[in-house]
Amino acid sequence: MKKTLTTIILLLASYFLQAQIIINEVSSDAGNFEGTADWIELKNIGATAQDLSCWRLSNGGSFQLSIPQGLSIDANGYLLIGNVSKMMCPTCDYKLLNSQFSFNPNGYGLGSGNYAGTVLLNTDIGANGGCDCLTGTGSLNNGSLSGDRLVLFNDAGAIVDAMKFSNGDAYGTNALTVNFNAINNCAPLPNITIPDATDIVYNGRTLCNDLKGCNSSYARLPDGNNGANVTWSQAGNLACVGCTDPCGVATTLGSADYPTPGLDNNATPYSATLNGNPVITAVTNMSVCGNTPLTFEYQINQFTNVALTALQPNGNLGSYVKIGNANPINFTTANFNNATGITTLTTTINPPVGTSNYEFVWGDANTNCAICPGSNNTLVPNDILSGDKECYVYRKITILREDPQGGSPVASCSIPGSITVSGATGTNLQYTLQKQTVNGGPFNTIAGPQNGNSFGGIIDDDADPLLPNYQVLVTSANLTCANPPAVVVAVPGSCLGNPACAQYITSGPGMPTFLPADNATVCAGSSMNFTVNITGVCNTGVVELMYDYNPAFDPYTQGISLGTTTTNVGITPPTTIATSKVFINEIAPRPQVGVCAGTPNGANANSGEWIELYNAGIDNVDLSGWIVSDGDWTATIPAGTTLVANGYYLIGGGGTFCSVGVLPDLNIETCNCATVALGSDLMNLTDGNEQVALFDCSGNFIDGVLWDGVAGAVGQALPDAVGNNAPATGCGDYITAKSVSLPVPALFSDGGAAPSGGTNVGKYRNSANAWVMTTTALVNYTPKAANPGGNWDGSTLAFGSQCPPPPVTASITVNMPDTCNQLSTTTFTVKAIYKPQPVAPCLANDVIATANYTIPSCEILTLSGDGDYCNPATAPVSITSTAALTGNHIINLSNGVNTASINPATGPGPFMTNVAYSGIWTISSVTPPIGTCAPKTTGSANINILPIPSIVTSPISVNACYIYGFDLASIEPQITTSPVTGSFLWYDVPVGGSPIGTFINPTVNTTYYVSPTTGAPANCEGSRVAIDLIVDPLPNIPTVVCDGITATFTQQVPDCFPTPCASGVQYSANGIDWSNNNVFTAADPGWNGWGGPANATLYVRNNASPNCYNYATFINPCSAPLPVTLLHFYGMINQDKTVDLRWETTSEKNVDHFEIEKSRVNGLFTSIAQVKAVGNADVINQYTYHDAIPYHDMNYYRLKIMDEDGQFTYSNVINLMINQSKSTWATVYPNPATDVLNIEVNMLKNENSTIQIVDMLGNILINTPIMFEKGFNTIPMNINALSKGNYFIKIKMDQEIAVQKFTKD
Secondary structure (H helix, E strand, O other): OHHHHHHHHHHHHHHHHHOOEEEEEEEEEOHHHOOOOOEEEEEEOOOOOEEOOOOEEEOOOOEEEEOOOOOEEOOOOEEEEEOHHHHOOOOOOOHHHOOOEOOOOOOEEEEOHHHOOEEEEEOOOHHHOOOOOEEEOOOOOOOOOOOEEEEEEOOOOOEEEEEEEOOOOEOEOOOEEEEEOOEOOEOOEEEEEEOOOOOHHHOOOEEOOEOOOOOEEEEEOOOOOOOOOOOEEEEOOOEOOOOOOOOOOEEOOOOOOOOOOOOOOOOOOEEEEEOOEEOOOOEEEEEEEOOOOEEEEEEEOOOOOEOOOOEOOOOOEOOEEEEOOOOOEOOOEEEEEOOOOEEEEEEEEOOOOEEEEEEEEEEEOOOOHHHOOOOHHHHOOOOOOOOOOOOEEEEEEEEEEEOOOEEEEEEEEEEOOEEEEEEEEOOOEEEEEEEEOOOOOOEEEEEEEEOOOEEEOOOOOOOOOOOOEEEEEEEEOOOOOOOOOOEEEEOOHHHOOOOOOOOOOOOHHHOOEEEOOOOEEOOOOOEEEEEEEEOOOOOOEEEEEEEEOOOOOOOOOOOEEEEEEEOEEOOOOOOOEEEEOEEEEEEEOOOOOOOOOOOOOOOOOOOOOEEEEEEOOOOOEEOOOOEEEOOOOEEEOOOOOEEOOOOEEEEEOOOHHHHHOOOOOEEOOOOOOEOOOOOOOOOOOOOOOEEEEEEOOOOOEEEEEEEOOOOOOOOOOOOOOOOOEEEEOOEOOEOOOEEEEOOOHHHOEEOOOOOOOOOOOOEEEOOOOOEEEOOOOOOOOOOOOOOOOOOOOOOOEEOOOOOOOOOEEEEEEEEOOOOOOOOOOOEEEEEEEEEEOOOOOOOOOOEEEEEEEEOOOOOEEEEEOOEEEEOOOOEEEEEEEOOOEEEEEEEEEEOOOOEEEEEEEEEOOOEEEEEOOOEEEEEEEEEOOOOOOOOEEEEOEEEEEEOOOEEEEOOOEEEEEOOOOEEHHHHHHHOEEEOOOOEEEEEOOOOOOOOOOOEEOOOOOEEEEEEEEOOOOOOOEOOOEEEEEEEEOEEOOOEEEEOOOEEEEEOOOOOEEOOOOOOOEEEEOOOOOOOOOOEEEOOOHHHHHHOOOOEEEEEEEEOOEEEEEEEEEEEOOOOOOOOOEEEEEEEEEOOOOOEEEEEEEEOEOOEEEEEEEEEOOOOOOEEEEEEEOOOOEOOOEEEEEEEOOOOOOEEEEEEEEEEOOOOEEEOOOEEEEOOOOOOOEEEEEOOOEOOEEEEEEEEOOOEEEEEEEEEOOOOEEEEEEEEEOOEEEEEEEEOOOOOOEEEEEEEEOOOOEEEEEEEEO
16 A cells, blocks of 8 residues: 555656646636636646647636647647636736637637737637636635635646645645536546645645735746746735645745736836836946936836826826935826837936936826725825835936046136146046156155145245246046046146245154153053143144054054044243344335346345344344234244344345345245235335334334334324234244234334435434435445444343244043053054144144053952851952062952952962951952052952851740651741741751751650751851650551441550550541541441542541541452452652652453542542553553652552443552652552562662561561662562551661551551
8 A cells, every 4th residue: 555655656746847737827816806707827838839638627616627629838838727708808907918819619719919829718608709618617715714726637637737825725625526527529537636735746836825905826936937846926915824834935026016827927017227227126326427318217018007197186196206305207208008008107317417316116006006905005195115015116226427527727826835726627536736846857746636626835935946846637536437647737836935834843852742751661451641742833733642553553544543632722931031132223115126137036026125133132033933014014034033143134025136136034025924915015115104113923012113203202103004903924833823013103213204215225223223324326235234334232122032832732531452461562652643723825734743652561360269158257368360460569359348458469479368248359459569550450259258047936846746757847937047047957966966867757755956057058057956856656557347337447455556645546537527436337428538449548646646647548348349459559759759659450340540649648639640441351460650740748649440330449548758858768569568568769879777667566576687779679578477457667777767657468
């Protein structure tokens, strides 16, 4: 049988592998014609045509189809099966099929156009042009939890292909038998089996989803896929429900996927292109070069209800274009072709320069997609990205437009030293400034490339009229447009010259300095304050500190930032007094001679004016930042200018050399340090009514001269009173602008009458401090030389001797990197980048300063010493070090409240101390020797100093039953302690000795002693308290007789042992009701508790000590014979303190099963399990049951033996003591025993012992020494010599005694 089934399976699998015809697409939900327009698509995946005459198709329930004679499918062709009237009408779900097929009299025909390779079989009746080949409705089941099976058979009835969707359970899950009738010249095929839903024919061809919604289908993906596990697309709108396994791989295509009856399943439902190139993803980024028109087009092939406008009648969006954040607009063209069913949406865009966003959407014209579950969110305006929308397709294109480089760039300047390049066109332009310093030599880059088209503050000049030369390279960094070679732009000579920009010092005393100083030692992880001082500039900026372990790192691209801060400009130092005599010594207001041949500099025809300063003192004077002004203009002397004792300083223009043949020290025409107007006269020193003043760099008035006015007159205005407040450009590198004010006329020296204009006449001071007019022949001019009348020696003047600007300071407090034991090197480098704010027209040149630091080796101190201690105590803790400590260290410890210290700590360690308080101790701080770094600390010590508990209350005495096991631990809940503890130790002596086990078998009154303890690990133990254990006598077992109606028990004499019970005894047949006497009838509760057993249990207790009771199990003389002979029933305690019950039977008659009952108090039994009986048998049968969760004290077990007719009897009761503190377990069987009693003992080690048998009076009847081995030991004991009755087995070990009770029959 198995061989035949295997052969069938192999043949079936082989057929699937060779089959040419497959079920390729199925629709069980045809939308407008639910249940009557379902269709099935077959495909020929073979290399040759396939004749399908008389092939059959069925779902086993609603239809059977016989394919007509003569119908075949070409290779790679399709057979579409469905009701044409429901599929091809103008209102049908698949309008594109309309007019594409012509049919023969047999109801099928080949298509045209897109359907040229497809045969359509019309399943309608013959009167409607159909094939008359369908029995049933032709519908497939769908919907929640229904589904269907579909099987294709060849003309011989063999399965060719099959598939299952959802649960496939519409007609149940079992196999179905169908009969294909003779039809259309096809012979009948009776008794054809549709395999059950779990059959292997559906393996790899099962889908877990139900089709629900409008026109959904299952389609193989890719088209014609016939692998071992077919991947299916689920086209259209879907709702998933539960289904059965096995399930093949199922996927969901894009939101616009659509069923494709008769076509390739991979046929594109729509396409999106930009200038003919596919746009596949929802979001696309692209770049274009120049003004490039772009045409976007949607071609929608399988949707006939596409919106042609952006706004639908109800205000919802349809198909639209959205540019940037503008409102949606219509496509430029939107057409629907009725003949092909293709919708075309087109629009043309012209992206502007830069980045722009375009969104293109086509949507269903149906303004309410409620018929398509999952699409109703289309009612939300502008919600075009929802993944739930089946009715929308979305494309977003982000376009970056670049323009090619072009134009005619030229360079120009508004002021000397600052140039701007204009006229270049294109995107991503970059500008590079180059300088030529050698005639015919190369141009070297000094700035750029940069995005900005301006340069300032670095176009300088010198005494060579031919050099330097400058040029600007204009390039493009376009990524899409091709970049042409660099365009060279010449810089005109008029742009040469350097304004008063900061000269940032990059070496020497002016370089930024650090605190701590360079090459200092710093500690890992310490908090440090870095102070960076920068001299030579006064404008604010930002300083950033970077560090790295490579001293050559680039702070712009490498290293780790320690932080940034804004610079702080210091206050200008106060004016100091110096004994020097600087004053205005000679002037030439308006010389006649202008520019002359050979003049190196100067373009103004009237630039020959000049002013001479003279230092008549004995000290050199720093003139940096000093200002000369006439109230209309200023000239600032550059930084670094020193006027030596008895020296001269000439201030003039380009024509000064023509006038006097001497080059000026300061050419205010080209220095960019003056606010002169390039008018008729450079300095505009008029012939009359004029003045000149000299100020130091702090704005203090030093000297002045006026002419053609009234010097010293009270209240007299200056001759030239316009613009007396003259702004200064700055003081050399001190860029901050100033303003100087001319003082009152009385402070000026009187220059006398005005010189004649245009005569080259000037004025000079003689030795008497009188101003003298020069002659017209220029013979008296003495620029940079002694005046004709001798120089005036001047007087002591007060002026600022500290004119250079104060340093700019930046301070950053940072935590140094914690490199302790983590680096191969112990040095690192800090670099400070000073980025001053630019001051037009000057650039902000960064300054980088470097300092190197050393991190010394680092020790790690680890604290340990967890422990528990008894109060009072001091706990030792230890500190280890990874390296020896050099010098005396102070180590401080803390637990958050208390402190301790180790002082001194030196050397390799470990370092020890004691703490007297609980808590988690850590190293709070370490004080190292001066000049060294503190070690790193880790670790902790968890110290618990525990109070010793004491007993507050306890019972004076407790009662126990003679020889019965008693657990002293049962007293512990009655004991209270301070502090509270649950741990106790028991002793049999008041002092000394060792703790004893808590389980005892008392025979005489004994005093025990208990002490409280904290438990492990400290085991802090308190004082012992005495508790008396009073032993009550144990009742003897009575005899029983029965007259058939009444059971009478006769108590032995004495009634209890080892002494009589003072108040007598009581009886119970169930261990509960003790109100009866020694006579029991069927009317008594105790009798009913027996349930008519063959074996019964009698309980008898000490009337004065109700917890002291005994019991006996015996054959009830009033009961009927047992239906089974119970040879043995005993239990065994396992090492894991679980219980195994075992029993043996023979002569079973009509026994159904055994119920295992368990009780903690003997008599209160509950059923815990059932074991099926063999039934009728005369052989010995063995049974076992494992109790995994016995009680952790006394356990009583009995068997309830159930007959097939519902009658039952009970076995004897056995008891097993589970004591958590015991290490040895013992059990005896059979119990009762006749001749041999088996004793089973589980030992944790090899141990010498003795086995004693004791009667109920405590007499030792048998005393046998024995050597137990580790593990389970079984010892048979011959008890033939014992009389019938109850006995105890005692097994004595070193630390404990195991006791079990048994009965001798």
